[in-house]
Each structure stands twice: as structure tokens, then as C-alpha cells.
Amino acid sequence: MLSSIRKFSKTFAAKIFIAIIALPFIFWGMGPLFVSGEKNVLLEINDNKINSEEFITYIQKINLNRDEVERIGKSKIFDQILTNYISEKIIAIETEKKGIQLTDRALKNILINDKYFLKDGKFSRTKYEKFLLKNRYAAPIYERSVANVELKGQLLTYYGGGIKLPKFIINDSYKRENQIKEIDFIDLNKIYSKNTPSEEDIKSFYEKNKSLFKEKFKTFKYLELTPEILTEKKDFDEDYFKKLDSIENDILDGKTFDSIVSRNKQKVINIKLVNSRKSNQDGVFLKKINDTLLKKIFSIENKNKPEFISFNNNYYVAEVLDEKDMVLTLKDQEFKKKIMAQLEINFIIKENAKLLEKIRNKKFHEKEMLQLSKKNNVTINKAKINNIKDTSKFSPNLLKTIYKFNSGQIFVLSDDLLKKNYLVRITKEKDPKIDPNSDIYKQYVAKANAEYISKVYKSYDNYINANYKIDVNNKVLERLKNSF
Structure with a gap:
């Protein structure tokens, strides 16, 4: 069977x-x-x-x-x-x-x-x-x-x-997107920004997640193959490119880095344990290396084997000597800023969740919104939104969320990255009127039909x-x- x-x-x-x-x-x-x-x-x-x-x-x-x-x-x-x-x-x-x-x-x-x-x-x-x-x-x-x-x-x-929908469905489709909404809102970021992660919070978060904070560090050396070094001239002439070809052949023949650069040892640059962000374990920034060169060196897989590197008419011979996965330290300021940013996001998630829980349990109303404003000394702003495409105050995605709520409702409004956070109350709504003989009405007839047919197809799928x-x-x- x-x-x-x-x-x-x-x-x-x-x-x-x-x-x-x-x-x-x-x-x-x-x-x-x-x-x-x-x-x-x-x-x-x-x-x-x-x-x-x-x-x-x-x-x-x-x-x-x-x-x-x-x-x-x-x-x-x-x-x-x-x-x-x-x-x-x-x-x-x-x-x-x-x-x-x-x-x-x-x-x-x-x-x-x-x-x-x-x-x-x-x-x-x-x-x-x-x-x-x-x-x-x-x-x-x-x-x-x-x-x-x-x-x-x-x-x-x-x-x-052959579907012919009643007028009230078409009017409702138009109303959902073109209803005028008046709102009160608090910019929650003005409250959240007053919270700065303490050193103790940063250290605690670091210690709990230490194993996650590893980066690859490499020790390497390189020599830039300029005309002055190879031919003692400034010109990129035929002799210079013959020298480059010779070095490439030496690498293919298995010659060592030291033998290839034997005449220019004093010009070799040595870099000890640096990450792809051009800093050492403590975050000390290395300025003297080209970004593209560093990227290419980090793509080298074999250690103790010279590699020929070229880009934008620049030529190098480089060799990776050591490679380690090392835990970053809080001395690395760029890394520390990332931890602070994560703690700030965690705080926003926590505070938004508290507000949502109160709203869900019907314990947060206009009175509590006013108290929140006074307690944190932030203004309750007012705005009039003419339709779902009115981006004068909010982005398109935030507008879509706003238009899911009705008059009298309070809700938390955030973007995907939690960079914008608002507490919103819809204070008033005004339904628009549409001329049944207009082109816009015809557009909404088609739109309402498409939405209805989609429901039919879903039902047929079942x-x-x-x-x-x-x-x-x-x-x-x-x-x-x-x-x-």
C-alpha cells in the first residue's frame, strides 16, 4: 500500500x-x-x-x-x-x-x-x-x-x-483606507532614551554571553610591491611587470615569503592579531592597512604560505602566520557600543511589553496615558491623518498598523527595528464619502472584488x-x- x-x-x-x-x-x-x-x-x-x-x-x-x-x-x-x-x-x-x-x-x-x-x-x-x-x-x-x-x-x-458586491462592501473598503483619523500620541523614545545602561549592566550582559563574543584574529606580514621596490623606478613599465610575474612564479614554485622579499626585509609590514574590523583584542584601531588588502588577507585560508594579492593596480605579497578565535574585551569601544545598543533594545522590548499587557488587561486608558506624560515630562502630541497614504507624520508600515485600530483604542506602535516607538490613542474618526460614478469608485470595486475572490479561493482550497x-x-x- x-x-x-x-x-x-x-x-x-x-x-x-x-x-x-x-x-x-x-x-x-x-x-x-x-x-x-x-x-x-x-x-x-x-x-x-x-x-x-x-x-x-x-x-x-x-x-x-x-x-x-x-x-x-x-x-x-x-x-x-x-x-x-x-x-x-x-x-x-x-x-x-x-x-x-x-x-x-x-x-x-x-x-x-x-x-x-x-x-x-x-x-x-x-x-x-x-x-x-x-x-x-x-x-x-x-x-x-x-x-x-x-x-x-x-x-x-x-x-x-460574476460577483457583484453590494455598495456597502465597496464603501467599507474605501473607508478602511481613506478614513480621517485624529490621534494623540507620545513618542516613547523620549522616555526610553533617559535609560542608559550602567557599567554593571554591561559587564553582567558581557559575562553571561561571553562565549558568543568571539572574533577571528590573524597575525600576518606583507610587502607592497611598488615599482620603487622592484625596479628602483617610479614607472609601471615592462620590467616592473616582469618582476611581478617572476614573484608569482616563485610563489607557485613553493618559495618562502622570506626568500621572495629577501632584498626588502626592512620594508615588510608585520601585523599581530588583528580582526577584520582593523582592531586588536582590546579595540585599538589599526589605521595603516588598506581595507581591501585586509579583506583579501582575511580570505587567505593557508598559514605560512605566501600569497600574491592584486587589486586596483596595487600588488602585494602576504603571508598569514597565525589565526585565533579570541573573545573580545570591553576595552574595545566599538564592541562595547554594540552591547549597549542591545541592552537598549532589550529595555524597549520589556517596556513595550509592560504597556501592551496593561492595555490588554484594560488597565491603561486615557487617564493613564496622561499620567505617563506628566511623570516623564513628555508631550502628548496631536496629529490628523487624512488617509492610509498620508506619510506626513508616520511611515507607510506604521500607517497600516494605525488603520487597524478604531476610535477610542490605545495601542503601542513600533517599527520592525524598534527605532520608532509610540503610544497612540485614536480620538476621532471621520468617514469619507465616495462618488459611485467616479474612477476612484471603480478602482475600489475592482479591489473589493479581488479581496472577495481571494476569500473564495481560500475556501475552495479548504x-x-x-x-x-x-x-x-x-x-x-x-x-x-x-x-x-
Whole structure:
């Protein structure tokens, strides 16, 4: 018996939008690998058994080149094809149930009116046949794929088409985004900024998380290969580049760093245990090394082996001598600032949570908002927001949150990074009016219809999940994958 190893009907609404895969595919090495009988059944859709040969035939009609398979991954692309195949099977069952058909005449009209096949405004048989040859399609196979796409569209239209929503729904859709809202708000950052992490807090946080504060440090040496060093001239001439080539060859031949720079030892720069931020363990900043050079040195994997480095007409020979993962210290001021920033965020999260808990338990109202303002000596600001696109005071994302609340409600408003934090109370709302004959009204009719149809599709998705049991024979599936 087949086991329910993979359930491909989780999101049918997404599946019915999957386009028919029309990329070139070379299905190599399959041959007559499969035998008849139960062992050859790839999947079951309810009581409908589908064998592997049928699925192979489906794949052979898809064109996907070897590079595409390697880029996406054999297993992943195989699962995508199977998902699309199951989707088409279910759609075929559903369209048959609903009596949805596509006549030969209707299919012909779709093809002869396709802009891709028109020449001088008329259908061109030559352009059509060239398209089939270029994409390795047989005409019956391509026409079936077009028919499948059309049937999908008709099925969706069956469930979502012809909807005429009442005016109050359209008006409500317009009101949700264009309602005028008057608000009181406190900038919580003016309160939170008064809290500065103490040295004790910083040290405590550091000690508790010490194991997380490791960075890679490297000890290395390098020599800049300037014309003055290699040729004792300032010119980037042929002689200079011959010297560079010679050094590259020496490195490939296994010569040591010291032997390569033997004539210029005094000009070699030695750097001891520095991180990629150009500082040592205590945060002392190293200014004398080029940023790009340091980045390239940190990409060197082998120790005690010279490397030739070049960028922007600058040339170096460098060698990594040592590499250590070391715990940063609080003497590193840049690192310390990061800890302080994290503590400040933790504080904001904690304080926001306290306010949210009080609001949720109905223990924070207009009176408490006024008390918070007086206690912390911060102003309660007022603002008028004309619609959800009015960014004069708040960003688009914050406006979306504001428009989820109604008059009289109090809530905490924060951006994703907690850089902006507000306590907001909606004091007044004014519903806008819309002219049913205006272009804006037509836009909201379309928008409301789209929202309603989306709900219909979601409901249909639930129906599909409830009425279709899809079982995949994993052994057969893996055997197919391994035969690529």
C-alpha cells in the first residue's frame, strides 16, 4: 500500500496558479526501467492510481536543459514538476465535474488570436510552426497545454467570476483606507532614551554571553610591491611587470615569503592579531592597512604560505602566520557600543511589553496615558491623518498598523527595528464619502472584488484539502529521481 509520505495538496490555491512548465527538458537515461503492477504506482489521487510511465510521459513533454536541472537541484525540480502534475490532475477532475469544456473551435480562436503568432495583424502558420520547432513541441502537445491553461482560468472564473458586491462592501473598503483619523500620541523614545545602561549592566550582559563574543584574529606580514621596490623606478613599465610575474612564479614554485622579499626585509609590514574590523583584542584601531588588502588577507585560508594579492593596480605579497578565535574585551569601544545598543533594545522590548499587557488587561486608558506624560515630562502630541497614504507624520508600515485600530483604542506602535516607538490613542474618526460614478469608485470595486475572490479561493482550497487524498509512493519517486 502507498503511504502518506508527501502531501502535495497543502496549498491548492497556489498550485492552480502554477504555470505549465515550458522550459526545455532532456529526459535522459530513463529507458524501460519500470515493471507493471502495484510497485509501479507513483501516486494515488483518491482512488485514481497513476503509474510512473504516465508521469514519465508528462516529463518528456517538458523541456528543461541540464544546466537548469543542476542550478535548481534535481530533487527540488522533480518535486516542482510532480506538484504541477498533481495540480493539473485535480483541475482536470474538477473541470469535468463542473462540466467545463473547451471546444476545438474555442481553442482555435485562442491560438489564431495569440499576438505571438500574428503577422500584419493576421495569424501566421509559419510563425506558429517556427515556435513549435524552436521549443521542441509537437502541435497536439502544445495545444493541449494551452487548453489546460484555459480550463484553469475557466475553473477560477466559475468560482470567482460574476460577483457583484453590494455598495456597502465597496464603501467599507474605501473607508478602511481613506478614513480621517485624529490621534494623540507620545513618542516613547523620549522616555526610553533617559535609560542608559550602567557599567554593571554591561559587564553582567558581557559575562553571561561571553562565549558568543568571539572574533577571528590573524597575525600576518606583507610587502607592497611598488615599482620603487622592484625596479628602483617610479614607472609601471615592462620590467616592473616582469618582476611581478617572476614573484608569482616563485610563489607557485613553493618559495618562502622570506626568500621572495629577501632584498626588502626592512620594508615588510608585520601585523599581530588583528580582526577584520582593523582592531586588536582590546579595540585599538589599526589605521595603516588598506581595507581591501585586509579583506583579501582575511580570505587567505593557508598559514605560512605566501600569497600574491592584486587589486586596483596595487600588488602585494602576504603571508598569514597565525589565526585565533579570541573573545573580545570591553576595552574595545566599538564592541562595547554594540552591547549597549542591545541592552537598549532589550529595555524597549520589556517596556513595550509592560504597556501592551496593561492595555490588554484594560488597565491603561486615557487617564493613564496622561499620567505617563506628566511623570516623564513628555508631550502628548496631536496629529490628523487624512488617509492610509498620508506619510506626513508616520511611515507607510506604521500607517497600516494605525488603520487597524478604531476610535477610542490605545495601542503601542513600533517599527520592525524598534527605532520608532509610540503610544497612540485614536480620538476621532471621520468617514469619507465616495462618488459611485467616479474612477476612484471603480478602482475600489475592482479591489473589493479581488479581496472577495481571494476569500473564495481560500475556501475552495479548504474544500480541495478535505475532498482529495493524495498519497505518493516514495520508493518509486526516489527511483525516478535517481534515474535522472
